[in-house]
Amino acid sequence: MIYNFGSINADYIYQVPHLPVPGETLAATALTRELGGKGANQSVAASRAGAQVIHVGAVGPDGAWAISELEGHGVDCTHVTMLDSTTGHAIINVDTGGENAIVIFPGANQEQSLTDVESAFMVAGQGDFLLLQNETNLQAKAAKLARSKDMTVVYSAAPFSPDSVRAVLPYVDILVMNSVEFSQLTEVLGDTISDLPAMVQIVTKGSAGVDWIENETTRHVPARKVKPVDTTGAGDCFAGYVVAGLAEGMSPEQALRLGTSAAALQIQRRGTAGAIPIRSDVNALL
Ligand code: RIB
Numbered sequence: 001m002i003y004n005f006g007s008i009n010a011d012y013i014y015q016v017p018h019l020p021v022p023g024e025t026l027a028a029t030a031l032t033r034e035l036g037g038k039g040a041n042q043s044v045a046a047s048r049a050g051a052q053v054i055h056v057g058a059v060g061p062d063g064a065w066a067i068s069e070l071e072g073h074g075v076d077c078t079h080v081t082m083l084d085s086t087t088g089h090a091i092i093n094v095d096t097g098g099e100n101a102i103v104i105f106p107g108a109n110q111e112q113s114l115t116d117v118e119s120a121f122m123v124a125g126q127g128d129f130l131l132l133q134n135e136t137n138l139q140a141k142a143a144k145l146a147r148s149k150d151m152t153v154v155y156s157a158a159p160f161s162p163d164s165v166r167a168v169l170p171y172v173d174i175l176v177m178n179s180v181e182f183s184q185l186t187e188v189l190g191d192t193i194s195d196l197p198a199m200v201q202i203v204t205k206g207s208a209g210v211d212w213i214e215n216e217t218t219r220h221v222p223a224r225k226v227k228p229v230d231t232t233g234a235g236d237c238f239a240g241y242v243v244a245g246l247a248e249g250m251s252p253e254q255a256l257r258l259g260t261s262a263a264a265l266q267i268q269r270r271g272t273a274g275a276i277p278i279r280s281d282v283n284a285l286l
Contacts, residue, residue: 006039
């Protein structure tokens with residue numbers, strides 16, 4: 001089973017001629033609203049990969065549609081609570097080259113209670129995975145609880161926050177970062193990252209592929225060469241697919257290939273959760 005303690009957002013996606021610069025007012029050429037949030041995207045990706053996924057999260061009274069959409073993607077939302085707060089949302093500008101700039105308002109994502117997390121993990125144990133990102137509160141407490149139950153903790157250090165990373169790191173089995181986050185992390189920790197040999201680090205490097213670093217050994221899987229139309233959520237799609245592959249018993253290389261292939265398909269589509277491919281399309285590409 002894959003548990004995902006993660007954010008649920010309404011994504012407002014604006015197509016813009018270029019990313020706005022300070023002081024500029026810019027007219028978008030299109031606007032769509034859809035399910036997003038790094039957490040929800042990872043749950044959808046793992047579920048579309050074929051895994052059983054329980055999402056642990058929160059929305060406000062305005063977020064019933066988001067729960068329905070997650071359920072429509074096959075995600076178990078028994079532990080998504082409705083709080084007396086507003087649902088998180090994201091303002092996403094996407095330029096003509098597929099690059100993006102995102103502002104999030106966390107809302108209910110940051111107001112979750114430990115009691116709800118504890119009750120969600122009640123029957124979890126060895127063989128189960130916990131996915132975490134940086135858009136909720138309580139990541140470190142959730143990670144510590146998962147560790148105490150021998151779950152495998154997979155943490156995407158995004159959006160990067162030195163304090164969150166420092167707090168969560170002692171309980172992480174697999175740390176997923178892009179190359180920018182990897183540089184930020186090594187800057188924050190100095191050389192102490194090499195003092196954590198038990199932790200696997202997965203570093204995504206865009207068109208330069210992805211590395212699996214474990215016990216000072218690096219396994220590399222190249223990226224698929226595709227022309228992106230929208231890179232938003234590609235890291236989430238990758239992480240969800242990789243963990244689903246690992247949960248199936250795949251080797252690191254097989255799981256990374258599954259993840260890079262899913263992300264390659266996703267960036268050729270516009271959108272976030274809705275753009276995540278189904279497993280049969282990924283298998284066809286593989
Ligand atoms: O990684 C993409 C996601 O970041 C978007 O879906 C948005 O909601 C923000 O969380």
